[in-house]
Amino acid sequence: MGVAMDDNQNLAQERYCLITEGFGSFLTVVSQSKEFKGSLERIYRAYQDVGYQGGLKDGYAYSA
Known part of the structure; x- marks a missing residue:
């Protein structure tokens, strides 16, 4: 059960990173195109x- 919890936490962290950093980078690239x-x-x-x-x-x- 501990592995599943760790996987969920890793996915949550990756999703947070994607939303906070990745989306901003995407908008910057698109707006400069x-x-x-x-x-x-x-x-x-x-x-x-x-x-x-x-x-x-x-x-x-x-x-x-």
Whole structure:
């Protein structure tokens, strides 16, 4: 029974590490990617072209 408890504690520690450190690293990498920055730029251009409220009302879709 002690082995199962140790395994559960190790899994809990690994899960905690993944959530606290791994997810933050993932977000950093994604937010710095060309694709993410390009998407934000296209959204901003669409916002400027149509206007925020008009775009929501009309269901505006920007295509690059």
